[in-house]
Amino acid sequence: MNDKEYEKLVxxxxxxxxxxxxxxxxxxxxxxxxxxLFDPVSLPVxxxxxxxxxxxxxxxxxxxxTIISAIPFIFL
Numbered sequence: 001m002n003d004k005e006y007e008k009l010v011x012x013x014x015x016x017x018x019x020x021x022x023x024x025x026x027x028x029x030x031x032x033x034x035x036x037l038f039d040p041v042s043l044p045v046x047x048x049x050x051x052x053x054x055x056x057x058x059x060x061x062x063x064x065x066t067i068i069s070a071i072p073f074i075f076l
Contacts (some may be wrong), residue, residue: 001009027035050058
């Protein structure tokens with residue numbers, strides 16, 4: 001880059017006034033924790049296409065698991 005191009009570039013850059021706000025360079029622990037906690041995640045479950053029968057089984061499974069888990073308490 002020769003002197004003439006450099007002067008022209010400096011002249012163009014001097015036409016603009018930019019105010020850069022003061023911001024902290026390092027995030028606080030609270031900001032990092034909030035970013036981690038509220039970061040959107042992909043749910044691979046929604047990518048699976050359930051049939052009506054599959055959805056019924058998926059909805060009934062927690063009920064079945066609860067009943068099976070309660071059997072020892074019923075008979076003891």
